Amino acid sequence: MTAAGDEPRPVDLPSAYASFAAELWAPRIAATVNDYDVKIANGEGDYVWHSHPDTDEFFLVVKGRLTIELEGLDPVVLGPLQLFTVPRGVRHKPSAEPGTRLLFFEPHGTVNSGDADLRADPWVFSTTGLALGRPGPSAAPESR
Numbered sequence: 001m002t003a004a005g006d007e008p009r010p011v012d013l014p015s016a017y018a019s020f021a022a023e024l025w026a027p028r029i030a031a032t033v034n035d036y037d038v039k040i041a042n043g044e045g046d047y048v049w050h051s052h053p054d055t056d057e058f059f060l061v062v063k064g065r066l067t068i069e070l071e072g073l074d075p076v077v078l079g080p081l082q083l084f085t086v087p088r089g090v091r092h093k094p095s096a097e098p099g100t101r102l103l104f105f106e107p108h109g110t111v112n113s114g115d116a117d118l119r120a121d122p123w124v125f126s127t128t129g130l131a132l133g134r135p136g137p138s139a140a141p142e143s144r
Contacts, residue, residue, distance in 0.1 A: 064100025
């Protein structure tokens with residue numbers, strides 16, 4: 001991502017993922033395309049049940065394996081270089097194997113935890129995405 005007036009430059013995804021490898025489900029904004037953010041995240045274990053009432057959610061598995069449970073529908077299992085779009089308003093819960101790397105393409109300002117009740121899951125780091133190189137949550141939860 002570049003600020004206004006900055007010269008565009010490529011993003012090396014392996015280095016970008018490695019720069020926050022211990023921070024699970026804490027997306028970073030790797031690039032901006034018009035009014036959309038290209039976000040990347042390291043996933044492991046279960047995330048929270050949530051939905052996005054105003055937008056679809058696009059998942060691309062770069063590495064690893066992701067299962068997306070969908071309320072009222074069959075789960076979707078994705079491997080490397082497979083993608084899936086969760087329709088807006090559909091409650092879902094992603095779960096990832098250790099070492100999973102994800103890419104999201106979302107409207108700017110989309111919160112990763114959607115409408116989840118974070119009082120029930122205080123370990124969840126709720127964000128619209130952090131800039132690459134910016135620190136996020138200090139520690140992953142012990143158990144979920």
